[in-house]
Amino acid sequence: MRTHLNLPSIKGNVLPMVLLAIALIALPFALALVGTAWVRITNFAVLFVLLSLGLNIVVGFAGLLDLGYVAFFAVGAYVYALLASPHFGIHLPFWIILPIGAFVACIAGAVLGAPTLKLRGDYLAIVTLGFGEIVRIFMNNMSNPINITNGPKGIAQIDPFQIGPIDFGKSDLLAGLNFSGPIKYYYFLMLALMLVVVINGRLKDSRIGRAWVAIREDEVAAKASGINTRNIKLLAFAMGASFGGLSGGMFAAIQGFVSPESFVLNESIMILAMVVLGGMGNIFGVIAGAVLLSFLPEILRYTVEPVQMAVFGHMWIDPEVLRMLIFGLALVLTMRYRPAGLWPESRHRREMTVVANK
């Protein structure tokens, strides 16, 4: 039977899979040797992978351009912050809050989806962009008259995850290894990632997933084939949003602090860039895109300055400027030479080659 996942077939590829698993398990300790900051950077990269996979349902599968995706990330983060911090004095365990956050984001996704059902392309992008901003501005202003979100000051002292005696906010020594907080989150995020990848793959190769792709390909024909396009599109928004909400909850716990500033338009654009650059529709392409775009700016942050010093002897260009310049250039070049993304879904690849050859 054919698999849509592009998953390496288990039989022939046991060794590489095992090596990959070992590498991923060992990775945080190797990174910790360089600096705990790198474990944190990796954790954020994994969060962005989760977000990209969520957005991929909306943009990659169903073909609905969403420029306000970070709103659902924000919803999930704030749900976690409000239910696990001194702000309201509520301290629920994370395994209760994460599903609540995903559910609330799911509802928000449906609420956003409803007015956009008849829109396509540019118009859809503008409405979703507006929605993203509305959510952020809400968070910014919901401190008056009743203080719900604490406004621009944000919510601090958010509880870390706690599984039995294991506190994700502290370090534990086990078998001579130092399991720091970030390392624990890393393993948790990896589990979440595996779950989300499996769910994504299954959805894609299902009745619902085919309906999403059918809508992307030709909405009129999809309708005539008996697909209730309204409900199926809403479902895409809701599913994508719940992944965003889930990631948001984890973000709040890892960060320990949320404020509206974390959920600006730039973040939405970044997540979309990860999906597009990696290869819309292909789960592994999207993962590659997210990993690359999360690490590249960080690597440049640490290399731009020393390289300039070594080559020219003094700083010619402000590192922050140069960093974003190189980053932007890399994006432009990728899209110029690999318009369908680094690792495109086979369908998209052919589509884009056809367009490129015209």
Add this chain to the structure above:
Amino acid sequence: MTAAIDVLLDASGIGKRFGGVQALKDVSLTIRRGEIYGLIGPNGAGKTTFFNVLTGLYQRDGGQISFDGKPLTLESPHTVAAAGIARTFQNIRLFGNMTAMENVMVGRHVKTHAGVFGAMLRTKSERAEEAGIRRRAEELLHYVGVADHANSLAREMSYGDQRRLEIARALATEPKLLALDEPAAGMNATETGALRTLIEGLRSDGLTVLLIEHDVKLVMGLCDRVAVLDYGQKICEDIPSVVRANPKVIEAYIGTANE
């Protein structure tokens, strides 16, 4: 009309106006179960508009449609598909970047139920349903004769195969009435001949077919009854030999001497 005649679709007084253009005016027609019913007329006569009204892509301004004994109210395309009317399009509308197989599998949507949770958990019933969808899609690809291209992208298939694939996708919804909008358009004589065999096969398998076609020879040879539209009005409805001799039809197609 005798009680013995089994009417599948009864449309009466259908009207549709686009701004100042009366595209359909008081069109009434009856399609009997098991027949091939042709709808012909010069360009712009309103054939495709009638199709779009019937299949819910356009909302009609007036008139009633009763299908399989039940009224078809002002509905959306997917409910029409669920009621048992499937269609193809004049300018083929496949899901170009999906395989032939997937195209037909999409057609099974309306007859299957698995939701998000079934798919995420890969429940037993979901897997059984998926296997059923795949099996039926394979059968249909064989039926229309494009099984060799099951894993080709629809956009990469030949024109004739695309037409057939579109029919397979429509059949996947298990329609009672299959509405074909100019299926022979752009086909050569061989392809048209094969299409004719396919449509005759559909009839002998008990399906009712509504056929819009420009190829008069194909329509006259294939259809049990034919209706002619001209300027949005039905000018004639009868068996092919009678329609062919009708002066109004000749006038609509060829024009009068005084013109």
